[in-house]
Amino acid sequence: MTKAMPDxxxxxxxxxxxxxxxxxxxxxxxxxxxxxLLDAVASAHGIDATQADRRIRAVCDPNNEDxxxxxxxxxxxxxxxxxxxxxxxxxxxxxxxxxxxxxxxxHETGFALYPATTNGRGACMAKLSAAGLxxxxxSPFFAELFGGAQVSPEGKSGPTFxxxxxxxxxxxxRHVVMIGDNPQADLAYAKAAGIEQVILPxxxxxxxxxxxxxxxxxxxxxxxVPEFLEFRRC
Numbered sequence: 625m626t627k628a629m630p631d632x633x634x635x636x637x638x639x640x641x642x643x644x645x646x647x648x649x650x651x652x653x654x655x656x657x658x659x660x661l662l663d664a665v666a667s668a669h670g671i672d673a674t675q676a677d678r679r680i681r682a683v684c685d686p687n688n689e690d691x692x693x694x695x696x697x698x699x700x701x702x703x704x705x706x707x708x709x710x711x712x713x714x715x716x717x718x719x720x721x722x723x724x725x726x727x728x729x730x731h732e733t734g735f736a737l738y739p740a741t742t743n744g745r746g747a748c749m750a751k752l753s754a755a756g757l758x759x760x761x762x763s764p765f766f767a768e769l770f771g772g773a774q775v776s777p778e779g780k781s782g783p784t785f786x787x788x789x790x791x792x793x794x795x796x797x798r799h800v801v802m803i804g805d806n807p808q809a810d811l812a813y814a815k816a817a818g819i820e821q822v823i824l825p826x827x828x829x830x831x832x833x834x835x836x837x838x839x840x841x842x843x844x845x846x847x848x849v850p851e852f853l854e855f856r857r858c
Contacts, residue, residue: 632833632848632851632852633833633835633841633852634852634854635801635821635852635853635854636799636853636854636855636856637735637799637800637801637821637853637854637855637856638734638735638736638795638799638855638856638857639735639736639737639738639793639795639799639800639801640730640735640736640737640738640800640801640802640803640853641737641738641739641740641786641789641800641801641802641803641804641814641819642723642727642737642738642739642740642803642804643739643740643741643803643804643805643806643809643810644739644741644743644748644751644752645741645742645743645751645805646805646806646825647720647723647803647804647805647810647825647846648719648720648723648724648727648751648752648755648757649717649718649719649720649723649751649752649754649755650717650718650719650720651716651717651751652716652717652718653716654716655716656709656712656713656715656716656717657709657712657747658686659712660705660708660709660711660712660713660750661680661686661691661705661708662676662677662680663676663708663712664700664704664705664708665679665680665698665699665700667704667708668698668699668700668701668704669699679698680698683697683698684697689773690744690771690773690774691744692705692744692745692746692771702746703760705746706746706749706750706760707760709746709747709749709750710749710750710753710754710759710760712750713750713751713753713754714754716754717750717751717754717755718754718755719754719755719756719757720825720827720846721847722825722827722845722846722847723755723825723846724755724756724757725846725847726803726846726847726849726850727757727765728765729850730849730850730853731764731765733850733853733855734855735853735855736767736793737765737766737767738766738767738768738770738789738793739766739769739770740780740785740786740789740802740804740810740814741771741772741780742772742779742780742809743771743772744771744772744773745769745770745771745774746771747771748769748770748771749762749763749769752766752769767793768793770792772785775788775789775792776788776789780809780813781809782813782816783813783814783816783817785813785817786802786813786814786816786817786818786819787817790817790818790819797817797818797819797820798818798820799856800819800821801819801821801822801823801853802814802819802821802822802823803822803823803824803825803846803849804822804824805824805825806824807824807838807840810822810824811824811838811839811840812838815839820839821841822839822840822841823840823841823842823843823846823849823852824840824841824842824843825842825843825844825845825846826842826843826844827844827845828844829842829844830844831844832844832845832848833848833852
């Protein structure tokens with residue numbers, strides 16, 4: 625049974641983990657990620673896209689692994705790759721305005737924000753840049769930017785990801801809020817790792833917030849999230 629809250633939930637934390645895809649941004653076409661890598665390799669070696677594709681696939685599987693550890697073998701600089709990603713992302717990535725409002729407010733209040741994403745670090749930076757929340761040098765709103773594979777080799781595929789992320793940022797799960805759109809990857813896995821405070825955007829629901837049986841707090845707009853959170857000093 626769904627339980628509607630008569631008053632806003634009250635959460636306390638000093639750290640907020642935030643998913644990227646469908647939480648902060650919507651990507652119309654992810655093919656820009658490989659197109660950017662192709663352009664970077666082609667430009668670095670003065671070759672065409674077909675030759676660049678062969679060079680890439682001789683080094684790694686771009687469809688099933690993080691390409692960033694292979695950039696040196698591909699003969700391209702990280703900065704060149706990031707610039708290519710950021711430029712390629714702009715036509716394909718759009719921000720959710722409610723998420724941008726939430727992030728700016730939480731940062732201003734003093735919360736430490738970290739990405740909890742399956743994206744690689746470069747893709748994360750490119751998408752945040754398209755949302756107006758960063759550039760190739762990083763994001764002023766996040767304490768650190770890292771990709772899913774940098775947190776755990778399997779990415780966000782189970783509770784192990786959250787255990788590794790909490791260890792990386794040296795944070796007690798009791799003082800953390802997770803925000804993401806997926807009831808399995810962002811809610812169930814986070815809860816299995818001890819993160820009990822989880823918020824999910826469900827932008828089409830008629831109620832401002834609902835607490836579901838799965839323990840998630842579902843909101844019609846992430847812009848109201850700062851109303852729920854009390855900042856707890858470490």
